[in-house]
Amino acid sequence: MNKKQAETEQRVIHKPVLLKKILEYLEIKPDGVYVDCTLGDGGYSIEILRKLSPDGTLVSIDLDQDSIDFVTSRYKVKLKSGNWHLVKGNFRDIKEIINDLKLKKVDGIVYDLGMSSRQIDNGLRGFSYLRNEVLDMRMDKSLGVRATDLLKVAGAKQLEKIIQEYGEERFAKRIARGVKHWLNENDYKDMTSGELVEIIRKNVPAGYRKGSKHPARRTFQALRIAVNDELLSLSQGLNSALSLAKRGCTVVVVSYHSLEDRIVKNVFSEWETKGEVEVITRKPEVPEKTEIESNPRARSAKLRAVRKN
Ligand SMILES: C[S@@+](CC[C@H](N)C(=O)[O-])C[C@H]1O[C@@H](n2cnc3c(N)ncnc32)[C@H](O)[C@@H]1O
Numbered sequence: 672m673n674k675k676q677a678e679t680e681q682r683v684i685h686k687p688v689l690l691k692k693i694l695e696y697l698e699i700k701p702d703g704v705y706v707d708c709t710l711g712d713g714g715y716s717i718e719i720l721r722k723l724s725p726d727g728t729l730v731s732i733d734l735d736q737d738s739i740d741f742v743t744s745r746y747k748v749k750l751k752s753g754n755w756h757l758v759k760g761n762f763r764d765i766k767e768i769i770n771d772l773k774l775k776k777v778d779g780i781v782y783d784l785g786m787s788s789r790q791i792d793n794g795l796r797g798f799s800y801l802r803n804e805v806l807d808m809r810m811d812k813s814l815g816v817r818a819t820d821l822l823k824v825a826g827a828k829q830l831e832k833i834i835q836e837y838g839e840e841r842f843a844k845r846i847a848r849g850v851k852h853w854l855n856e857n858d859y860k861d862m863t864s865g866e867l868v869e870i871i872r873k874n875v876p877a878g879y880r881k882g883s884k885h886p887a888r889r890t891f892q893a894l895r896i897a898v899n900d901e902l903l904s905l906s907q908g909l910n911s912a913l914s915l916a917k918r919g920c921t922v923v924v925v926s927y928h929s930l931e932d933r934i935v936k937n938v939f940s941e942w943e944t945k946g947e948v949e950v951i952t953r954k955p956e957v958p959e960k961t962e963i964e965s966n967p968r969a970r971s972a973k974l975r976a977v978r979k980n
Pocket of ligand 1: 710713714732738785
């Protein structure tokens with residue numbers, strides 16, 4: 672890698688969000704077993720590892736092979752210690768992942784949902800409405816359906832439902848129709864993120880187009896959620912995680928939009944009603960102004976945590 676490439680790589684490394692709070696809530700025991708369900712660039716994992724003794728264990732999961740490869744090359748030496756396991760997988764399969772490693776119960780589990788800055792800025796996968804790349808949006812490149820494929824196979828009604836439900840987009844109907852019209856006009860060729868942004872701009876009212884939030888933000892969120900089946904993975908993953916939790920284990924989740932946060936809040940409150948856990952964040956923790964200033968992607972973060980009874 673030349674100097675310029677190294678600088679670019681450095682710029683897009685993900686800045687961990689609410690890291691100090693994460694470590695406080697995890698209350699790491701040096702010989703405990705911890706699971707980082709969303710490895711990303713390893714921002715949480717490396718700090719958890721620093722607090723573990725050689726008898727402690729950390730399992731870090733990510734469904735993106737690029738994330739596993741990036742962390743493997745960045746932290747070669749740390750990985751030699753043998754108590755840090757990187758697993759390419761979906762956190763909805765946390766139970767099988769932990770069983771395969773011959774581990775039983777765990778002392779702490781953390782989730783930092785969504786995408787890493789590297790995936791957005793450097794992934795060439797069409798996650799960003801500020802770039803022009805083929806609309807892929809798969810976090811796991813082994814999945815069969817890219818966002819551009821989904822736009823082609825879904826009917827206008829189905830597309831409207833996806834954009835409405837997963838993006839809470841009030842102009843879903845117009846956008847879905849605009850997409851279908853564009854595909855008909857363009858022989859159903861693959862669509863890029865830039866082309867989708869243009870379709871959205873053309874099909875929403877001028878006030879919305881010029882508003883403070885980007886008009887494509889909600890549609891992009893919706894497609895990403897649909898392609899990666901994010902909401903189902905989250906609810907299934909949380910429920911499997913509970914069965915692995917030792918007494919006193921904390922489960923900590925950072926979410927970035929209201930659909931994710933609602934699931935976390937509801938699952939935690941169901942567990943509390945059943946007497947399984949105590950919710951230890953009555954109100955979600957949010958980043959301080961200074962963190963948001965230095966890392967704008969932290970602005971929508973909400974942290975919720977429970978402790979197993
Ligand atoms: C916000 S980033 C995590 C950043 C990390 N905390 C850090 O500080 O570097 C989220 C990561 O979770 C991964 N991810 C999203 N959904 C997942 C799932 N269901 N199972 C496993 N990994 C997932 C994404 O591929 C991405 O790398």
